[in-house]
Amino acid sequence: MYSKKTMKSALETMMFMWGEPLEVKDAAEVLEADKAEVRELFCELRDEYESEGRGIRIREADDAFGFVTLADNDMFLKKLCTPVRVRRLSQAALEVLAIIAYRQPVTRSEIDSIRGIKSERVIDGLIDKGLIEVTGRSEGVGRPLIYATTREFLKKFGFASLKDLPEVPEYEELRRDGEDEGYGQISIDFEDKE
Secondary structure (H helix, E strand, O other), rough: OEEEEEEEEHHHHHHHHHOOOHHHHHHHHOOOOOOHHHHHHHHHHHHHHHHOOOOOOEEEEEOOOEEOOOOHHHHHHHHHHHOOOOOOOHHHHHHHHHHHHHHHHHHHHHHHHOOOOHHHHHHHHHOOOOEEEEEOOOOOOOOOEEEOOHHHHHHHHHHOOHHHHHOOOHHHHHHHHHHOOOOOOOOOHHHHHH
């Protein structure tokens, strides 16, 4: 068995080299250790990075841990990376992403029905960006593809899991409020944390 110090060092190295969030089960397998112990070590590392005020932090996303930069240092990164252009998601992409995030797994026809407009190109764009993926086929007529969000979605929007999605009040309550104010539509906005 390795010492705690050695395992923490190994976890840092693996996270750095892996380039994407490292799953607890994979790290535990490499370290030949218990998953609960490895998760605890990841959490200790995360807390150490935060308490020491480092510019690199460790974030959990769907039972995996990875390095991220401290949001307070964004201004320095922007200066360093100028004139790189930041690409934002369109309103249509945000709408489709919200529908999938809250209703997943969901078919394209269900998305189209909610939006009242075809969403095929938007869905393809979100797949290309790695924010959603095909997770199988529905049991319905024609067995259409079903979509769900990815780990990349959690990472980009800063969620540890889908449980962290903001709660949306009941549809009826929103509809009533919209009618009272003279609006006929409901929109859900996400802050793009890229």
